[in-house]
Amino acid sequence: MKDKVLILNQDFSAIAVCSVHKAFLLVYLNKAETVSKAQDAFLRTVNRVYPVPSVIRLQHYVRVPYYGIALSRHNVMRRDNYSCQYCGSPKNLTLDHLMPRSRGGETNWLNLVTACMRCNTRKGDRTPEEAGLKLSRKPIKPSLHYFLQMHLNSDNQDWGVYLGKAKEFN
Numbered sequence: 001m002k003d004k005v006l007i008l009n010q011d012f013s014a015i016a017v018c019s020v021h022k023a024f025l026l027v028y029l030n031k032a033e034t035v036s037k038a039q040d041a042f043l044r045t046v047n048r049v050y051p052v053p054s055v056i057r058l059q060h061y062v063r064v065p066y067y068g069i070a071l072s073r074h075n076v077m078r079r080d081n082y083s084c085q086y087c088g089s090p091k092n093l094t095l096d097h098l099m100p101r102s103r104g105g106e107t108n109w110l111n112l113v114t115a116c117m118r119c120n121t122r123k124g125d126r127t128p129e130e131a132g133l134k135l136s137r138k139p140i141k142p143s144l145h146y147f148l149q150m151h152l153n154s155d156n157q158d159w160g161v162y163l164g165k166a167k168e169f170n
Helices: 020-028 073-079 117-123 144-150 159-163
Strands: 004-008 014-019 032-044 049-058 093-097 112-116
Touching: 004 020, 004 159, 014 020, 014 144, 014 159, 020 032, 020 049, 049 159, 073 093, 073 112, 073 144, 093 117, 112 117, 144 159
Parallel strands: 004 049
Antiparallel strands: 004 014, 032 049, 093 112
16 A cells, blocks of 8 residues: 555645545545546455545545745755756765855755765865856756656556646746
């Protein structure tokens, strides 16, 4: 039951991802309905067999306030696919300020990237251009839609239809 389930609001807009266990409870308690089922996956009890949900829809509309994706070490690394944005290494990762804080750089989505210790040390108190380093891609402020799409994998092709309807927040 390590798989994830996409939660849709009553209007079919994607609002979250949860565990199969939580999704099953929502469906069992009639707080949600199953929209799509996982193939060849079942939850078994002593006398019943239930299909594992892949996408569920809430029975009542839930107003979800949007505060943005929290700026955290984990979310920056997640946005950058847990790899150094200079050399691509997945080891000894740290956060790097493109414009160093000592030179007025702020701590925000557009100024932070994931860097390995080696590249971060090489860059030091300079900008990437001054240090002769090139970013593999420009940092962005991720949206809810972006993070939900990161959960989309080959097993959840049916999520794509609903993630296309997710609201783009920047």
